[in-house]
Amino acid sequence: MDQLDRYILDNITYQYFDAPQGIDLANRKQVVDFLMQLADEEMTAKKQEFATEEEQDRFIRLSLLKAIDECWIDEVDGLEQLRQIVVARQFAQRKPTFEYHKEAERAYRQMKKEIRHMVLRYLLLSTIITDKKGKKDIYYV
Structure with a gap:
């Protein structure tokens, strides 16, 4: 358990x-x-927590964008590291472009899975706080 x-x-x-x-x-x-x-x-x-469907939709969009943004930043960092690794592989008589594309495609598929996971996590674990004026702040974990 x-x-x-x-x-x-x-x-x-x-x-x-x-x-x-x-x-x-x-x-x-x-x-x-x-x-x-x-x-x-x-x-x-x-x-x-939301008074209108528009507010709900905005919350969902923000959660989606946050997940995409974070995963994309990780993807770009990973691709930069991959580029450096592939350059080293070039000295081992391998085709660097083929190696890069193969690994980048694998990383992209993994990023798509991670985005789905993070969207759900942000939607479910976020904290919504409404101030005295009715303004809502969303805090993501």
Whole structure:
């Protein structure tokens, strides 16, 4: 249960206090269904923070853009490091352009997965604070 609890607290909600009863951790479908239920409850609570659908959409867009921005920065850093590695491989009689493209494509696929993960994490774990004037501030983990 400790791994499941840690996953929930790291990726879905901080408002998780009781371990689920009757879930067979060996049953992937039960675990996924439970996690989806928690995620749905958290998104429902987040949506209630906003007065209009426009505010909800803005929140979702901001979360998406933040995830893309962070993952893209990591991707660019990784590609720069890859460029330096490929230059070293050139001295080992390898084709540097082929090596770079192959590794860059793999990194791009990994970045796409990471973006999906981070979008959900930002949507679910963000904190929305409304000040006295009704202005909402969103804090991402």
